[in-house]
C-alpha cells in the first residue's frame with residue numbers, strides 16, 4: 001500500500017519528468033528525432049527508470065506512468081506545432097504490460113487524436129523481448145499501430161532473444177540495434193561483421209537501422225562506413241530536459 005500511495009502521489013506532484021535523447025542522421029549528423037525517457041525526480045534527486053520501471057511493471061502502475069509520458073509527449077509536440085518549430089518525431093517506450101489490454105492501440109489513438117497530433121510524429125518502441133513472451137499480441141499491436149500511420153521500432157534488437165526469424169512478420173520501420181554491440185571503442189571483427197550484416201539484411205527488408213549507445217567517433221565512423229542510417233548515444237547527447245532539447249531545434 002505504501003508504494004501505491006507513493007507512486008500515485010508522485011504522479012500528482014509531477015515528480016515524473018520526461019527527458020529527450022536526440023537521434024541523429026549518421027550521414028550529416030542532423031537531428032532526426034528523439035526518444036522520450038522518464039526520470040523520477042524527488043527532492044532534487046534523479047531516480048533512473050531502471051530502478052522503478054521493473055517494479056511498476058510488476059504492480060501494474062507502468063500503464064498509468066506510460067500514459068502520463070505519452071501525454072507529456074503529445075503536449076511537447078503540440079507546443080512545437082504551435083510555435084512553428086521544426087518538427088521531429090518523438091519515440092515512446094511500450095511496456096510489455098500494455099499488450100495484455102486489447103484496447104491499448106485504441107487508447108493511444110484517442111490520446112493522440114485529442115491533441116490533434118499527426119500519427120507520424122510519434123514512434124512506438126517495442127522491445128525485442130516482448131516478441132518472445134507475447135508474440136501474437138506484439139505482432140498484432142505492431143501491425144495496428146503501423147496501419148494507423150504511427151512509426152514503429154524494435155528496441156534492444158540483438159540483445160539476446162532470437163528474433164531473426166520473427167523479423168519477417170514484423171511490421172517495423174526501424175530496428176534499434178542494442179547498445180551491447182557498442183560496449184567498447186574498438187569493436188571486434190566479429191562484432192563488426194554481425195552489425196554490418198544486420199544492417200544489410202534490414203535494408204533488403206526495407207527497414208532502417210538506428211544504433212544505440214554510440215559513444216565514440218570510431219564507432220560512428222564504422223557505422224557510417226557500413227551505411228547505418230541513424231545513431232543515438234552519449235557521443236551526440238545524453239537524454240536531456242525538454243528545454244535543453246528545444247535549443248537544438
Ligand code: G
Nearest residue numbers: 036037038048049050053066069093094095
Ligand atoms: O536512461 P535509461 O536509464 O533512460 O532507461 C532505462 C530503461 O528504462 C530503458 O530500457 C527504457 O526503455 C526504460 N524506460 C525509460 N523511460 C520509459 C518509459 O517512459 N516507459 C517505459 N515503459 N520504459 C521506459
Ligand code: G
Nearest residue numbers: 093155156179213214215232233234235239
Ligand atoms: O529504451 P532503451 O533500453 O533503449 O533505453 C535506452 C537506454 O540507454 C537508456 O537507459 C539511456 O539512458 C541509455 N543510453 C543512451 N545512450 C547511451 C550511451 O551512449 N551509452 C550507454 N551506456 N547508455 C546509453
Ligand code: MN
Nearest residue numbers: 035093125155
Ligand atoms: Mn527505447
Ligand code: NA
Nearest residue numbers: 155156178212
Ligand atoms: Na534499447
